[in-house]
Amino acid sequence: MHAMAIDLGATSGRVARVYVDESELTVLDLVRFATPTSDSHGARWDFEKLMTLLLDAARQVADGGPIDSVGIDAWGADYGLLERNGSLIEAPFRYRDARTVGVSRRYDELRTRTITGVMPHDFSTACQLLTESERTLSRTAMLLSIGDLVAYRLTGHAATDCSWASTTQLFDVHSLSWSTDLLAEVGLGRDAMPEVQPCGTVRGELLPQVCDQLGVAGRTPLVTVAGHDTASAIVATPASSDDFIYISCGTWALIGVESNERVLADRALGTGFVNELGVDGVSTIHRNAAGLWLLNECLGRWTDTSGDTLLAAAAALPVGQLVFDSEDPRLFAPEDMPTLIAELTREGAGRVPANRAEMVRAIIDSLVLAFVRAIEDLEAMLGRRGAVIHLVGGGAALPILGQALAAAAGRTVLAGPVEASLLGNALLQARALGSVPDTAACRALVSRTQTAHRYEPEPQPNPREDTP
Ligand code: LFR
Numbered sequence: 001m002h003a004m005a006i007d008l009g010a011t012s013g014r015v016a017r018v019y020v021d022e023s024e025l026t027v028l029d030l031v032r033f034a035t036p037t038s039d040s041h042g043a044r045w046d047f048e049k050l051m052t053l054l055l056d057a058a059r060q061v062a063d064g065g066p067i068d069s070v071g072i073d074a075w076g077a078d079y080g081l082l083e084r085n086g087s088l089i090e091a092p093f094r095y096r097d098a099r100t101v102g103v104s105r106r107y108d109e110l111r112t113r114t115i116t117g118v119m120p121h122d123f124s125t126a127c128q129l130l131t132e133s134e135r136t137l138s139r140t141a142m143l144l145s146i147g148d149l150v151a152y153r154l155t156g157h158a159a160t161d162c163s164w165a166s167t168t169q170l171f172d173v174h175s176l177s178w179s180t181d182l183l184a185e186v187g188l189g190r191d192a193m194p195e196v197q198p199c200g201t202v203r204g205e206l207l208p209q210v211c212d213q214l215g216v217a218g219r220t221p222l223v224t225v226a227g228h229d230t231a232s233a234i235v236a237t238p239a240s241s242d243d244f245i246y247i248s249c250g251t252w253a254l255i256g257v258e259s260n261e262r263v264l265a266d267r268a269l270g271t272g273f274v275n276e277l278g279v280d281g282v283s284t285i286h287r288n289a290a291g292l293w294l295l296n297e298c299l300g301r302w303t304d305t306s307g308d309t310l311l312a313a314a315a316a317l318p319v320g321q322l323v324f325d326s327e328d329p330r331l332f333a334p335e336d337m338p339t340l341i342a343e344l345t346r347e348g349a350g351r352v353p354a355n356r357a358e359m360v361r362a363i364i365d366s367l368v369l370a371f372v373r374a375i376e377d378l379e380a381m382l383g384r385r386g387a388v389i390h391l392v393g394g395g396a397a398l399p400i401l402g403q404a405l406a407a408a409a410g411r412t413v414l415a416g417p418v419e420a421s422l423l424g425n426a427l428l429q430a431r432a433l434g435s436v437p438d439t440a441a442c443r444a445l446v447s448r449t450q451t452a453h454r455y456e457p458e459p460q461p462n463p464r465e466d467t468p
Pocket of ligand 1: 250251252
């Protein structure tokens with residue numbers, strides 16, 4: 001089958017045509033675009049421009065050949081509010097914004113964790129809703145995630161899935177339904193929340209005018225995939241056993257494990273780890289750490305030097321000379337990332353990076369320190385050790401990161417796939433249409449068909465590639 005996978009990140013979006021059958025998984029066409037923000041509204045997304053870019057990318061991808069279904073996953077937290085006639089009340093807010101700083105303090109952590117499995121945090125959907133005006137909330141007929149908003153525009157169906165619902169801090173993980181109490185506290189009624197569907201089911205069909213616009217067959221189905229990009233990436237982790245740690249590293253890094261059990265609220269208190277929902281009711285127990293956001297914000301300013309050249313130069317520098325606290329809250333949305341990082345290394349290590357390559361090395365080494373700290377905290381909390389680390393997402397494309405991580409964590413790192421969310425999305429479409437039976441089969445397929453780079457704690461003279 002040919003899946004159209006739409007994967008929206010807070011930095012960039014991708015639309016791909018992916019071929020999937022029981023022995024093949026191939027990205028045939030892929031178009032990327034930068035996720036557009038709206039300057040005229042301050043800290044908001046330009047959703048209409050996002051739709052234009054996405055439809056344009058989808059049309060290019062569909063030009064490549066047949067499309068049997070479409071699926072959408074996106075970053076968590078952000079949402080759009082629709083009024084009764086289905087139009088957006090305002091452009092959606094961006095979570096990376098100072099308006100929610102400190103809002104999570106209004107929540108009791110134990111109670112929130114007990115109901116939702118997740119901890120209160122400033123940019124969650126719930127905390128963002130607490131900053132909306134009463135007027136906006138009173139006009140709200142429906143709240144949809146960014147990905148579900150796109151699906152609504154394409155199909156006319158308003159729905160979501162368990163993986164996204166579980167990130168909102170509004171979903172009762174025991175009854176698997178929206179928490180009326182938590183919704184009342186943010187000023188929304190239960191009827192403003194979409195139906196929650198299982199991942200891997202058909203939501204509806206593309207509207208006839210959308211099929212025409214994209215040049216795809218009439219009645220093309222839209223599949224409810226794992227709408228949360230992290231859950232989607234975890235599906236495409238090529239793990240062959242249960243005892244693995246994943247690091248899904250894009251704009252953010254999510255460090256965690258899958259489990260059939262949730263970590264109890266009192267045990268997780270103060271650890272920063274959450275239980276979100278993956279596919280088929282599995283818990284994904286992970287903590288957010290800063291990811292490639294720090295690096296990309298610097299590379300974005302250094303337009304006169306190529307990122308690859310800097311990463312190669314950084315890889316030749318000694319490890320761990322200059323580190324800073326990559327969890328410092330000032331890094332969340334700074335005006336000027338390189339200047340702030342220089343300030344942080346001065347504060348922490350007594351000097352600033354001598355050049356850009358040294359700053360890149362400092363960023364990678366600081367990220368790795370935070371990842372290893374998260375692994376240690378996770379293992380102390382769960383009382384078990386992960387045998388191997390699967391690094392997926394954009395971070396898997398960086399040898400400097402894979403090698404430093406293997407060395408610091410003292411175990412094998414298997415890096416790849418880079419486009420894990422996109423592949424997880426395509427695999428869940430294939431599953432809904434009957435081409436792949438379950439998550440284990442999805443993983444086996446990824447492992448057989450996608451290249452993983454293997455990094456060992458002791459660097460090998462010729463790093464091995466696990467090539468299918
Ligand atoms: C990753 C991600 C994380 C979520 C963060 C903010 O793209 O979805 O899982 O915590 O973005 O939404």
